[in-house]
Amino acid sequence: MLTIATSTASAFGPVPPANPYLGPVGTATMHGDSEASDTTPLPGVGTGGVHADFHEQAAACPTILQGADGLPQALCTKITDRAPKVLLLDPSNGNTLASLDLTKGSLLGGVYAYLDNHDQMVTVDGSGNLLRIGHQRGSDGKWSLSIASKTDVTQAVTGHCGGGDCDAVSSVSPDYQGRVWFATDGAAAGFVNTDGTAHSIVLAPGENVANSIATGPQGMAVATDHALYLLNVDGGGNPQIVWRQAYDRGPARKPGQLSWGTGATPTFFGPGDGTEYLAITDNAATKENLLVYSTATGAPICSVPAIDGTENSPIGSGNSVFVASTYGYPYPALPPNAGTSQPASAPVSGGMTRIDVTGSGCTVVWTNTVPSSAVPRLSVADGKIYTFTRHSLLGSGSSALGSGSSALGSGSAGLGSGSAGVTDNYSFAVIDANTGKVDSEQFVGATTVNDTLEMVGTIAPGRIQYQGTTTGLYRITPK
Template identity: 90%
Template sequence: MRRAAVVAGLGATALLTIATSTASAFGPLPPANPYLGPAGTATMHGDAEASDTTPLPGVGAGGVNADFHEEGAACPTILQGADGLPQALCTKITDRAPEVLLLDPATGNTLAKLDLTKGSLLGGVYAYLDEQDRMVTVDGSGSLLRIGHQRGGDGSWSLSIASKTDVTQAVSGHCGGGSCDEVSSVSPDYQGRVWFATDNAAAGFVGADGVARSLVLAPGENVANSIATAPQGMAVATDHALYLLNVDGSGNPQIVWRQAYDRGPARKPGQLSWGTGATPTFFGPGSGTEYLAITDNAATKENLLVFDAASGNRICSVPAIDGTENSPIGSGNSVFVASTYGYPYPALPANAGPSQPASAPISGGMTRIDVTGSGCTVVWTNTVPSSAVPRLSVADGKIYTFTRHSLLGSGSGGLFDGSSSGSSGLGSGSAGATDNYSFAVVDAGTGKLETEQFVGATTVNDTLEMVGTIAPGRIQYQGTTTGLYRITPK
C-alpha cells in the first residue's frame, strides 16, 4: 500500500548558540572500502567507518514529496547498491523476524521479499552491501548470509541466499554452546574479513578461508550498537568501554586498546542499553579516520569522547547532550551529536534494564563540536528534536533528519499550541499517538534549522530514531515503525 503526501514548510526552531564564523568545508570522506558498495549508501551509517556522512547532495531545503510505503515492518536499514536498486532490512511487526525487501528505485514499491530466521532484536537491524551489491548480515540461525537479487525472464525480481557461512561455534563456543549469544552487527575490513560483534560482547571475523574466529572482550559486558571498521582496525563499544581490534601474527583477533568510559548510574530514557548509545565513529581532517568518537552515559550530561584511533589516547571529553542512542556524525574536524533523551521505544533488548527516570519528555537538541589544537570546542547547539539518526551531506553542507513534536493541547488552531517558532516548548511534551513528524534540514555550519516539513501525525509515521539514507538523484529513504518514506524534491 502506498500513500503520497505533498508537504509544506513549518517554522524554525530557535538556536541557543550560533557559530559566528563562516561554515567550513566538511570532509574528507573516509577512504573507499573495496569490499563495500557505493560510498554513502552501502551501510546503515554510510560507510564502514560509520561516519554518517555521504558524498551525495540531499533533497535540499525546498518543498518535498513524501511517499509513504506501508510494509507491516520497521525498516531501520535502507541501502542502495551500484546497480541503483534500494534494499531494506526490516523487522516484521507480527513476529519481530527480519525480512529483506528489494525496492523499485523509481517508486519505492516492493519488488521482492525474503524472510530470514529470527534472532535477537538487533539481529534485524545491522547489515551492509558488499562490492557485488549483495546484502550481508547474520541471521538468527548463526549464519553469515550474502543475499543476492536477480530478475527472471518474466521481468519479476527475486531475492535469494548466494552464500552461507556458519559462525555459531565462534559465537556460542565462549559460553558452552547452545544459543546463549547472537551476532548483532557486521562490517568488512580493508582486507575482506567480515568482522562481527555479539550481544554478549564476543567479537571476531570470518576470514577468506570461511573460518570464524573470535574472542570475548570482557565478561559481563554487552554490545547494543553497530561496529565500525577502518584501516586502523575494528571499533566496537560495549556498555562499559570502547575497543579497537585487529589481527595478530597468528591470524586471530586481538584487542589493540581498550578505553573505559563513564557509564552512569543507569540507562537513561531514550536509550536501548545502560551505556553508550553510539556506534563508534571514525573521522578526521587528513585521512578521514584519525579520530574515533563515541558518547558516554554520564549523569546528567553525556560527554562526547574523542580518541586517537591508532593509540587510543583520549583527545578530549566535552559535555554534549542530555542522552543519546544515536551514532555521532564525524567529518573533518567536526562531530555532530543529536539527543534522543526521552524517546519512547516500543521494544527494548532483553537485557536493557530499567531507566532512571522511568520516563521523561523528549528533550531534543543537537550539538556541533570541533576538534582543535587545544582539545574540542562546542561550535553551536540548537533545540531541534531529531527523531532519526541525522545524515550529513558533504556535497551541500546540510544535515538531514526528521523531527518529532508533541501536540500541547487541542483546539489551539495551530499544530504546535499556536506557535511554529519553536518558542512554546517544542519537543518537550510527552510522546503520544498525536505527535507530529516532519522532514527537517539543518545547516551544518551554523546549526540553523532551514526547513521543517510536516509528513504525518500517527504512530505509522514514527521514524523511531532510525537512519535515513540519501541516494543518487537527491532521494532520501527513511524507515518508520511500519514501513518507509521515499522523499524527493517537490
C-alpha cells in the same frame, strides 16, 4: 534558543576512504560507510518542497541501502513476530519488487547489514549463518531474492559460553582485507576470513554490545556498555585488542536509550583521510559527554558535555562532530537486557550540538533545540543535515508544522511519560551544518505509523532519501 560560539568553522569532509569490499560510499551501510561517519558525498533532497511517499510494510525498516546497480534494499523487522525480512525496492517509486524472510534471532539481528561490492546484502540470521543475499530478474521480468552463500559462525559465537543459544551476532562490517568482522550481544568479537573460517575473542566478561561496529583501515571499533575498543589481527591470524578505553556509563540507563551505556556506534572521522579520530558518547549523569580519541593510540583527545542522552551515532566529518539527543524518546519495545531507566520516563528534551576538534581540545560551535526523531545524516556536498523531527500537538512545539518554522521552542515535544504518540507530528527537516539553524521543516504524518523511531535515513543518488518508520518506509523526493 540557538547559541553560537566564536570559533572558525572547518570545512566538512573528507568522507572516509572507500572500502573495496563495500558497495557505493554513502549508501552501502546504515551509517553511510564502514567507518560509520553518518555522512554522504551525495547532495540531499534540499530545502524546497518535497513529496513524501509512504510505503506500508507491516515491519519496521531501520536499514535501507542502495547498491551500484541502483536498486534499493531494506532489512526490516516484521511487527507480527519480530523476524527479519529483506526487501528489494523499485528505484523509480519505492514499491516492493521482491521479499525474503530470514530466521529470527536477537532484536538487533534484524537491524544491521551492509551491501558488499557485488550488491549483495550481508547479514547474520538467527541460525548463526553469515548470509550473502543476492537478487536476480527472471525471464518473466519478475525479481527475486535468494541466499547466494552462507557461512556458519555459531561455534565462533557460542563457543565462548558453552554453546546453545547463549549469544548472537548483532552487527557485521567488512575490513579493508575482505574479512567480515562481527560483534555479539554478549561482547564477543571476531571475523570471518575470506576462506570461511571464523575467529573470535571475548572483549571482557559481563559486558554487552548494543550498537553496531565500524571498520577503518586501522581495524574494527566496537563500543560495549563499558568501554570503547579498537581491534585488529595478530601475527597468528586471530583477533586482538589494540586498545581499550573505559568510559563513564552512569548510574543507569536513561529514558530514550536501549541499553545501560553508550548509545553510539563508534564514528571514525578526521580532516586528513577521514579516520584519524574515533568518537562515541558516554552515559554520564546528568549531561553526556562527547569522547574523542586518537584512532592510532587510543589517547583521549577531548571530553566535552554534549547532550542529555542519546541512542544515536554521532556524525563525524573533518574536524566536526554532530550529536543529537534522544533523551526521553518513547520506544515501543526494548531489548530483554535493557534494564530499568532512571528516571522511569521523561519528556523528549531534543537538541543537537556541533563540536569541533581544535588544537587545544574540542570547542562547542553551536547548539539548537531540534527534536530529532531519526539518526541525522550530513551531506558534505551541500552542507546540510537531514533528519526528521517529532512535535506534539499538546506540547510547546505544536506550531512547528510550517516550513522553516522557528517554533521549535524548548524542543520539549510534550511527550510526557512516553505516550503512544497519537498526537505527535513528524516532519522532514533540513538543518544548516554551519550554523545549526533549521532551513526547512515539512510535515509528513501524524500517527504512530509515521514514527521514525530514531532510525537512519539514507540519501541516494538523484536527491532521494529513504527513511524507515515503525511500520514501513518513506521515499522523500523534491517537488
